[in-house]
Amino acid sequence: MKPILVPSLALVGVALAGTFLTAAKAPTRVVASIPAATSYTVDAVHSAVIFSTTHLNTSRAYGRFNDIAGTFTVDMEKPENSKVDIQIKVESVDTAHGGRDDHLRGPDFFDVKQFPMATFTSTSVKKTADKKWSVTGPLSLHGVKKDVTIPLEFTGEGKGRNGEALIGFHGTFQIRRSDFGMKFMPDMLGDAIDLTVSVEAAAEAKK
Numbered sequence: 001m002k003p004i005l006v007p008s009l010a011l012v013g014v015a016l017a018g019t020f021l022t023a024a025k026a027p028t029r030v031v032a033s034i035p036a037a038t039s040y041t042v043d044a045v046h047s048a049v050i051f052s053t054t055h056l057n058t059s060r061a062y063g064r065f066n067d068i069a070g071t072f073t074v075d076m077e078k079p080e081n082s083k084v085d086i087q088i089k090v091e092s093v094d095t096a097h098g099g100r101d102d103h104l105r106g107p108d109f110f111d112v113k114q115f116p117m118a119t120f121t122s123t124s125v126k127k128t129a130d131k132k133w134s135v136t137g138p139l140s141l142h143g144v145k146k147d148v149t150i151p152l153e154f155t156g157e158g159k160g161r162n163g164e165a166l167i168g169f170h171g172t173f174q175i176r177r178s179d180f181g182m183k184f185m186p187d188m189l190g191d192a193i194d195l196t197v198s199v200e201a202a203a204e205a206k207k
Helices: 098-105
Strands: 038-042 048-055 059-065 068-074 083-089 117-121 124-129 132-141 144-159 165-176 192-203
Antiparallel strands (some): 038 192, 048 059, 083 117
C-alpha cells in the first residue's frame, strides 16, 4: 500500500502590520516605526506554511510547503488599504517521507501536474486588536477558489544584515480539504486541516 499522509494546502499565505511601541521618557509616547503603505517581499528561507490533520483518528500528522513567495503592502494608518499576495508551489510539499510526498503530489491529493500552484490574494484587511489583524480573500487550491479568513498577529520588526527593514506575522486557521475537492480516504484522514502561517518579509527598496 502506498504511504499516505494528510494533504493540505497552504498558504497562505499573507500579512499586514501592527504597531511597534517605542519607549520614551515619561510620559510615554506611542510611535509607529513602520511608515504607512510600505511594500514587503516574503523571505521564503525564514517563513513557513505548516499543516496537520488526524490519521486514523489517533495521532496528528504534519507537513509543510518549502517553496513560498509573495508580496504585501502594510498601511499602518489605514489597515484597510493593506494588501497580501502569496504563492506556493504545491510540489514543494514535505512530510519527511519521500514516498508519502510523491503520493500527495499525485491525483489522489494535490495533483500538482494539473494544479501546480496554491495562491491567496486578500480582498479585505481589518485591525481587530492591538497587533492583531483579520485578512480575508480567496484561497485557490486544487482548481477550487474559496474565501478564507486568516487571523494574523504582528510578531515584530527589525533590521536585516544589509540594513533592510524586516517585519513578521504569525497566524493559524482551519480549512476542510473536501471543500477543495480532495476527498481521498475520508475514513483514514481527517477532513479538517489546521494551518500555521509564519511570515518574515523585507521592505522593498525604493526605486
